Amino acid sequence: AQTVTQSQPEMSVQEAETVTLSCTYDTSESDYYLFWYKQPPSRQMILVIRQEAYKQQNATENRFSVNFQKAAKSFSLKISDSQLGDAAMYFCAYRVIQGAQKLVFGQGTRLTINP
């Protein structure tokens, strides 16, 4: 079974600084997708960034970028120039390409931005 592990329950960063959130996963599949979702107190899950496993190039979305290490099964999220609005729970998630295509989530990391 696929599992996703986020080893940092909480992280904090100064506004305008850079922070990296860690995620590891376990799978026997070769083709899959990885995601980072943001969940603010409103509970709405918002997609931050996605990575296709077959792509070697790391995904980037504005201030958000990932470091995808397929052999190590590692998928970290880097947030540059942190803003107060970035404060939220961040979840790493995995999905196979074929089959039911459900998302498997990690436990989450609570990110606090200090002004």
Place this chain on the structure above:
Amino acid sequence: EAGVAQSPRYKIIEKRQSVAFWCNPISGHATLYWYQQILGQGPKLLIQFQNNGVVDDSQLPKDRFSAERLKGVDSTLKIQPAKLEDSAVYLCASRLESRFYEQYFGPGTRLTVT
């Protein structure tokens, strides 16, 4: 484009009572998911529908939980009877069949069982 709608936003019930949640997916989205998110944890899939049919309900506690998706649009999730451990946020998500990777989530329903 309207997002995924869920109601109610909050519900408080006593154990052994029943409760129902409603979800209206984004128009045209064939796939619908119900997730359970216990406080301090990531969401866990309860059931996935493809149009009217169930694709995956392997983690749905079928002795007390049931779900249906009439006419391939709206869906309801029911718990009867509720237990204390059912206290959680219930998230609904939907996805276009042709969009192979993105699920859109609703705001969720927070259930408290006392």
